[in-house]
Amino acid sequence: MSNNNFDEQELDDFLQFHTELPSEDFTMHIVSKVGKNAKLRRNIFSLFTLLGLLVSTLIFVYFVPLSSFTDILTQLPVYAVALLVFCLMSSSLWLLSNQES
Secondary structure: OHHHHHHHHHHHHHHOOOOOOOOHHHHHHHHHHHHHHHHHHHHHHHHHHHHHHHHHHHHHHHHOOHHHHHHHHHHOOHHHHHHHHHHHHHHHHHHHOOOOO
């Protein structure tokens, strides 16, 4: 029975954490820094997404006359236009949404 107690004591010694844990200020600083970096990445992504949308819109307007674009939209059924607008808006909102993990 004493051998069993020795094994438990040895196991307890192995499982003890002998190093001091970092302070709460250090942890809060790291969490704050990660949050700031995530916000910066999100802002950069949003900026380049909007820039890409602007450039693609300008190219589209330059190469496709407005009359032909309205002709295309008027020939489509209303539900197809609504589906197109919904897909464009939902994908844009999904890309710009804040994803917490």
